[in-house]
Amino acid sequence: MVDYSSRRDALRKILINKAESAVFLDPVSIRYLSGFSGSNAALLVGQDNYLDVLLTDSRYTQRAKAESPDIEVQIDREFTKQIHKQLESKSIKKIAIDSTRMNISQGEALSNKDTFELVKMRELLAPLRSVKDEYEIKQIKKACAITADTLWFLINDLRPGMNEKQISNLLQEGFLKRGADGLAFASIVASGQNSATPHHEPTKRILERGDMVTIDCGALVNGYHADMTRTVFIGTCADWQKDIYDLVMKAQEAGRKKLTAGVIAEEVDEATRKIIRDANYGEFFVHGTGHGVGLEIHEPVFIAKDVKTKLSSGSCITVEPGIYLPGKGGVRIEDTCLVTEAEAEVLTPGSHEIICVA
Amino acid sequence: MVDYSSRRDALRKILINKAESAVFLDPVSIRYLSGFSGSNAALLVGQDNYLDVLLTDSRYTQRAKAESPDIEVQIDREFTKQIHKQLESKSIKKIAIDSTRMNISQGEALSNKDTFELVKMRELLAPLRSVKDEYEIKQIKKACAITADTLWFLINDLRPGMNEKQISNLLQEGFLKRGADGLAFASIVASGQNSATPHHEPTKRILERGDMVTIDCGALVNGYHADMTRTVFIGTCADWQKDIYDLVMKAQEAGRKKLTAGVIAEEVDEATRKIIRDANYGEFFVHGTGHGVGLEIHEPVFIAKDVKTKLSSGSCITVEPGIYLPGKGGVRIEDTCLVTEAEAEVLTPGSHEIICVA
Numbered sequence: 054m055v056d057y058s059s060r061r062d063a064l065r066k067i068l069i070n071k072a073e074s075a076v077f078l079d080p081v082s083i084r085y086l087s088g089f090s091g092s093n094a095a096l097l098v099g100q101d102n103y104l105d106v107l108l109t110d111s112r113y114t115q116r117a118k119a120e121s122p123d124i125e126v127q128i129d130r131e132f133t134k135q136i137h138k139q140l141e142s143k144s145i146k147k148i149a150i151d152s153t154r155m156n157i158s159q160g161e162a163l164s165n166k167d168t169f170e171l172v173k174m175r176e177l178l179a180p181l182r183s184v185k186d187e188y189e190i191k192q193i194k195k196a197c198a199i200t201a202d203t204l205w206f207l208i209n210d211l212r213p214g215m216n217e218k219q220i221s222n223l224l225q226e227g228f229l230k231r232g233a234d235g236l237a238f239a240s241i242v243a244s245g246q247n248s249a250t251p252h253h254e255p256t257k258r259i260l261e262r263g264d265m266v267t268i269d270c271g272a273l274v275n276g277y278h279a280d281m282t283r284t285v286f287i288g289t290c291a292d293w294q295k296d297i298y299d300l301v302m303k304a305q306e307a308g309r310k311k312l313t314a315g316v317i318a319e320e321v322d323e324a325t326r327k328i329i330r331d332a333n334y335g336e337f338f339v340h341g342t343g344h345g346v347g348l349e350i351h352e353p354v355f356i357a358k359d360v361k362t363k364l365s366s367g368s369c370i371t372v373e374p375g376i377y378l379p380g381k382g383g384v385r386i387e388d389t390c391l392v393t394e395a396e397a398e399v400l401t402p403g404s405h406e407i408i409c410v411a
Numbered sequence: 412m413v414d415y416s417s418r419r420d421a422l423r424k425i426l427i428n429k430a431e432s433a434v435f436l437d438p439v440s441i442r443y444l445s446g447f448s449g450s451n452a453a454l455l456v457g458q459d460n461y462l463d464v465l466l467t468d469s470r471y472t473q474r475a476k477a478e479s480p481d482i483e484v485q486i487d488r489e490f491t492k493q494i495h496k497q498l499e500s501k502s503i504k505k506i507a508i509d510s511t512r513m514n515i516s517q518g519e520a521l522s523n524k525d526t527f528e529l530v531k532m533r534e535l536l537a538p539l540r541s542v543k544d545e546y547e548i549k550q551i552k553k554a555c556a557i558t559a560d561t562l563w564f565l566i567n568d569l570r571p572g573m574n575e576k577q578i579s580n581l582l583q584e585g586f587l588k589r590g591a592d593g594l595a596f597a598s599i600v601a602s603g604q605n606s607a608t609p610h611h612e613p614t615k616r617i618l619e620r621g622d623m624v625t626i627d628c629g630a631l632v633n634g635y636h637a638d639m640t641r642t643v644f645i646g647t648c649a650d651w652q653k654d655i656y657d658l659v660m661k662a663q664e665a666g667r668k669k670l671t672a673g674v675i676a677e678e679v680d681e682a683t684r685k686i687i688r689d690a691n692y693g694e695f696f697v698h699g700t701g702h703g704v705g706l707e708i709h710e711p712v713f714i715a716k717d718v719k720t721k722l723s724s725g726s727c728i729t730v731e732p733g734i735y736l737p738g739k740g741g742v743r744i745e746d747t748c749l750v751t752e753a754e755a756e757v758l759t760p761g762s763h764e765i766i767c768v769a
Binding site for chain 1: 448449450468469470471472473474508510511512513514515516518519531533580583584587588592593594597607608609610611612697698737
């Protein structure tokens with residue numbers, strides 16, 4: 054279904070005038086370029102498709118052949134030795150690696166040869182991975198649909214007396230029941246004062262009337278991630294809660310409106326941040342506006358100050374401003390969105406308005 | 412409950428005569444040394460406890476203070492700059508890093524100073540992490556008990572007509588219901604011919620009478636992993652299936668008997684391998700005998716050929732020989748075991764004998 058060789062061809066274009074070949078040892082890059090989903094592999098991308106080689110160990114013989122039928126699979130645990138052999142046999146002099154995805158020991162083992170030069174590049178695949186193809190968009194849409202469906206059912210069922218951990222378990226069960234492979238990340242369920250912590254880990258704290266509850270969760274489908282957050286209120290919503298909610302809602306809407314092909318990433322961040330800053334809550338919006346999602350839950354493009362990347366059609370990006378008042382509570386609203394030439398498509402649909410449940 | 416400062420003190424002893432300080436950027440090392448469980452942090456371990464510093468970003472202010480009360484927490488996204496400042500203010504000349512857990516770009520950013528020298532060490536924390544303390548053993552025991560309980564309930568319920576994916580979902584639900592935080596790893600459910608693939612990913616293949624089914628799974632509790640495998644038979648067990656099952660059972664028992672403090676890792680591997688090799692199935696046992704489990708699902712000590720590490724009391728290690736006949740099927744039996752001065756304690760209890768269900 055997926056044409057992995059065309060992804061490797063796109064990489065070959067990036068390498069022109071920089072290196073003749075590239076080596077990957079990290080599972081995510083390897084999965085993107087070959088389809089192979091095992092935990093232990095090396096991938097050599099050569100000057101031409103028929104020179105590409107996937108190395109893995111004998112636990113994965115069948116899986117590698119099934120998942121990567123268009124690439125030569127070699128079963129050999131000694132990746133470095135094999136790669137050196139391949140590079141020498143092809144007289145390759147310059148080999149690209151992703152220095153953000155290879156550890157120092159791996160780099161040293163690989164470069165332990167004077168026959169070729171390592172060309173270190175940062176986030177080598179980011180330009181490719183940040184623009185999703187049809188298959189990827191389908192997986193992310195499915196993960197997002199499962200996430201939104203599960204979250205809205207759950208929000209409807211929230212009651213005083215439930216605890217955070219229990220809600221987090223219900224999310225996981227709901228995802229599986231709807232066909233997800235698992236969690237995109239450990240769910241955040243932050244109630245009452247806990248909602249002032251953006252990345253709160255669910256506890257046994259029991260929901261009470263008057264609580265705000267922030268739920269940040271995502272399903273995983275065929276390796277692709279979803280990411281969605283809503284903050285809801287149990288029974289009632291106090292004035293101070295309504296004030297910050299309305300502000301975050303407006304900021305999130307402004308971010309979504311700004312999110313379109315051709316815009317610079319930091320401009321989307323500024324669109325949400327300005328609204329919160331102008332209302333004198335700037336210091337309480339303590340994180341970036343969003344991030345790319347795909348084979349990783351956080352991947353380029355990051356939507357933050359000083360990020361000059363121009364957004365492209367086909368990027369899947371979150372918009373998730375928040376306000377966190379220490380000792381009181383916080384609000385975050387987040388959607389995963391598909392960037393298009395027009396307004397971004399929200400993949401995690403549902404109301405952004407204040408909701409009081411129970 | 413956990414005395415993280417004593418773990419950092421143990422690290423300081425390792426560093427004597429090698430470096431005055433150590434820097435970590437990977438979440439697992441940081442969690443081990445400080446208790447902090449967030450996804451983005453840097454940890455500087457100084458010459459003395461009061462010089463240790465944990466850096467993280469503002470999403471984690473509260474969590475860092477709660478999880479790491481005995482360490483100075485600084486909120487600053489510019490980790491490298493802050494670390495350089497700290498090192499300079501303390502006139503540190505030699506700083507240790509774990510070269511297997513820091514990427515090349517991070518290493519370059521960190522070493523971009525002529526005021527100190529980076530001392531690269533491989534798996535710097537392995538000597539500490541491979542011997543679990545009381546708290547860690549308690550978490551692993553809990554994860555293993557949940558795993559075994561779930562797996563045995565499920566085995567009892569296996570019926571022709573169920574599919575692999577469905578079984579994998581039931582495992583996940585069972586773990587959560589029993590109090591796990593999630594999965595230690597994506598469960599392997601391999602039925603019929605699929606069981607010839609050691610690391611098979613569950614499909615919609617439907618269980619039939621006469622199938623062998625290998626289930627490899629583990630629960631996650633407070634960051635600690637469990638790992639357990641059983642192969643069972645649906646309805647009947649053919650002679651060839653019984654032959655390889657009995658062999659793997661004997662090999663696994665021999666491995667467990669050998670697994671004791673003072674033994675060299677490769678000797679445990681040889682104990683299981685010899686039995687399988689002597690019966691002329693050696694080429695079909697395509698992986699190592701086992702691995703350490705703890706904050707990671709695979710961590711040192713690895714039980715494989717040429718590993719000369721002496722085992723210690725308090726290590727948690729899997730024993731998991733297998734035989735995989737391509738095109739036919741395979742058997743693996745695995746327990747997570749606690750190494751003691753006497754016979755290893757099996758943490759994932761239950762029969763090792765042939766079981767036919769349904």
